[in-house]
Amino acid sequence: MLQMCIIVFYLLQVYVSPLAKSLMLRVSLEVKAKPLASPQLHSFLATETLKLTLENRDNMEYYGRISMGTPPQLFRVIFDTGSANTWLPSSNCPESNIACQLHSRYKARKSKSHVPIGRNYSMAYGSGYVSGYLSQDTLRLADVVVPGVTFGETLTHYQPAFIPTTFDGIVGLGFGEIGWRNTTPFLELLCQQHLVEHCLFSVYLRRMPGELYGGEITFGGIDESRYLGDLHYVPLSRVGYWQFEMSSVAVGNRQVAEKIEVILDTGTSFILLPIDLFEELQRAIGAIIVNGSNVVSCQAENLQDVYFHVGEKKFTLSPADYVVKLETPSKTICIAGFMPIDESFWVLGDIFLTRVYSVFDADAKRVGFAEAVLEEN
DSSP states (O other), X not given: OBOSOOOOOSHHHXXXXXXXXXXXXEEEXXXXXXXXXXXOEEEESEEEEEEEEEEEETTTEEEEEEEETTTTEEEEEEEETTOOOEEEEBTTSOTTOHHHHTSOOBOGGXXXXXXXXXXXXXXXXXXXXXXXXXXXXXXXXXXXXXEXXXXXXXXXXXXHHHTTOSOOEEEEOSOGGGSOTTOOOHHHHHHHTTXXXXXXXXXXXXXXXXXXXXXXXXXXXXXXXXXXXXEEEEEOSEETTEEEEEEEEEETTEEEEEEEEEEEOTTOSSEEEEHHHHHHHHHHHTOEEXXXXXXXXXXXXXXXXXXXXXTTEEEEEOXXXXXXXXXXXXXXXXXXXXXXXXXXXXXEOHHHHTTXXXXXXXXXXXXXXXEEOOOOO
């Protein structure tokens, strides 16, 4: 089944392609451009809240550490709201699978809690595919232990997409409606086992250069210090993906689209929109066509703001928010962080989430938004 998570990868290969007192699990994000640092464990706000340092590769991959198995085997994963399934590279992948060999691999034979399922699986992404077979084991996130997680042991990766990634695998945070048949996704397990008091999580991301703190995912709660004003909620229009209706999108005074179906996706780096609207939006912000690619000025004052209307609330992306620089040995090229897809809906990825604090409320089947606090370097 095609998953609507579209993971946008690294630079040239990609760009062309108020529950603080409740039980919460807080996963922080850190920007990483250097070799992977050791994980750090901190307490935050309350003794029940755990904060595990995660890294972010050049604002393209927001990922963190989990472990699978007994004793624990460590992995770096994307926490992906655009899918519901979890997978990790398998130690049984062939030597010819370079993407697998370059990442940490799950060793079933070394885990006392491993349960074989054996059913084959295959998943397609916008940037590639993975396939293998299903297993079950205990997943640890910070100090929280989640037994009985069904996940894919991946034998085959689409090499061009997964060779350059820093993360090893994916933990899906979508609903069971888009998960594997007869399995319970990670988020539902976390809630069913009462490991968090409230079945929701919130996302705070930062778009910053260098090796700096980059944000966090908080399971079970909301951090009021991470946003300005009030949270504005809208109901899900479809349960499966975190999908809702956005009122409209405008560039300056020009409305580009209205009553848009939108998927909120932490596993996508850019903002994706239907092909028929893509060129209109690019023209409106001031992009030009160079060698078949949409290029924008690296000078922000030459470009337009983009406005996203959610209900009666407006969120603004300035050129400084959506312009991405591509560095080559001879020159610097700037593009806008929007990509066309052959679908009728939009996908709001990390470029949107770095400006908007987001709450994913599984209990109430809604998403909440507020302007994110922007921190200085």
